[in-house]
Amino acid sequence: MQLVKAGLCAFGMSGKVFHAPFLKEHPGFFISAIVERSKEESKEKYPEATIYRSVEEMLNHADIDLVIMNTPVQTHFDFVKKALEAGKNVIVEKPFTVDTAEAEELSELAKEKGLFLSVYQNRRFDRDFLMVREILSGGKLGELKEAEIRFDRFRTEAGGKEHKVNPNHKGSGALHDLGAHLIDQATLLFGFPDKIFADVFSMKGEDFANDYFEILLYYKNHLIVRLKSSTFSKEAHYAYSFHGSKGSFLQERSDNQENELVAGAIPVYGKEWTKPLQQQDGILNFIDENQKTQRILTLSEPGNYMNYYQQIYEHIVFGYPLPSPAEEIIQNMKVIEAAIESAKEEKVIYLSR
Template sequence: MQLVKTGLCAFGMSGKIFHAPFLKEHPGFFLSAIVERNREESKEKYPDATIYRSVEEMLKDADIELVVVNTPVQTHFEYVKMALEAGKNVIVEKPFTVNVKEAETLVTLAEEKSLFLSVYQNRRFDRDYLQVQKIMNEGKLGNIKEAEIRFDRFRTEPSGKAHKENPDATGSGALHDLGSHLIDQATQYFGMPEKLFADVFSMKGKEFANDYFEIILFYQNDLRVRLKSSVFTKEAHYAYSLHGEKGSFLQERTDNQENELAAGAVPEYGNDWAQPLKEPDGILNVVNEKKKTERILTSSEPGNYMNYYQQIYEFMVFGYALPSPAEEIIRNMKIIDAALESSNTEKIVYL
């Protein structure tokens, strides 16, 4: 099997949970380099990886074909640009960049260099997201008229992470963080909206970056999609609510891959490794062809973040479709920029 030598730009939470385990377990990748500026934490689990003290130093390694930029969003533009200029293909963590202009510049550069640039939208491989996609594809709801996607937490105390909570740091806050997931899922389900209205602010106070947002997406076929997130939600809502001409579907957010990986789970290549559900996680309430109401408890199938790296490998080796190409994610960045504009002006913004 052809090996893709890969370098990881950081070994914090993202590197330890979302990238290194999959690069190690996938037989098509070789995790050959990791940037750790001051420590050597990666040595225990990844002894074959060379530790570099800076991204600049790692990019001089001519053997590396693929670089994963998993540093704070404020550094994405700089490091992705450096990696592309060094002739490396790039996976960059969400959110892609802090604004559309940066994203478009990087897409152009990748095209000029004949390199690929993919954004790590791992929530496309969550069990709950995939279950909603399945229900929609089966047409059980008929034409969908209204949808809501939420990602709530109960985190009322500051985390101490300046790149996420400093209001003066461009790209900080929930809109760029969790919002990049919800916006991506909405555009995957329904495409690009015509216009939007947004309310974005900090519930913890003006000294913190936004930790609450509500975005209403308007579509030309009279569909309304609401995206919402709050850090003051102790009791969980349904993460997905879809209402159509034939009925409704409610889906809980049940994917637990992140927590399982943090607890030490090893993702198996070629197998579903996440723990199975203990009870149903969705409700489908529809009117069938005989005009009778059916209320069904549904259970989602396991998600698997390994499938992202499998798709990357298949693209590099066999030329299959690239997962979440950067030029596609630009539309998500346009929605983020427009949401900030809408919230600041208190007006509807056309896309």
């Protein structure tokens, strides 16, 4: 099996949870380098990796084919540019960059260098979203009229990392963080919207980055899609709601990969590794071909973030399609920017590709 040597640019939460375990367990990857600015925490689980004290040092000296850029979003543009100029393929954490202009420049640079640039949109591999795609593809809801995707939390106290909560840092806040996931899922399901109206602000006050957003995406076929996130939601809502001419589908946010990984679970290559659900997590209510109402409790199949890295590996080795390529995610950045503009100007924003 061809071996892909990877370098991890940070060993914080995302490095420990979302990247290193999957690179370690996938037989096609080898973690050759890890950036830790002052500590050596990675040595315990990944002793084979050389520790570097900066991204620049790793790019200049490490024997790597692939760079995983999991540093704060405000550093993505500079670091990804340096990695591409060093001749490395790059996986960059979401949100891609702080704005569309940066994303477009990096995408063009990758093309010029003959390298790939993929954005790590891991929520595409959540069990709940995979179930949504399955239900919608089945056509049981008829012509879709209304959809809602939401990601709520109950975090009423200020906290978190400076680059995420300080309103003076471009790219901070829930819209770039959670919004990057919801917008990605909406555009995957329905394509690029025609216009947008949004409300984006901080429930905690103006001293904090936005922690609430509601975005309305309008499509020419009279479909309206609502994306919403709040940090003051103690009781859970259905994360996904879809209503069409023949029925409705409601889906809980039931994927637990992140929690299991944080608790120390080890992903398994080629197999399911998450704990099974104890009860159904969705409701499908529709009118069947005999004009009778069917109300079914549904159970989603396990998701697996390993499938993202499997697709990366297959792209490298076999030339298969690249998951979440830069030029695709640029469209998501345009929606984020339009939402900011809409909230600021209090008006509908018409979009163009």
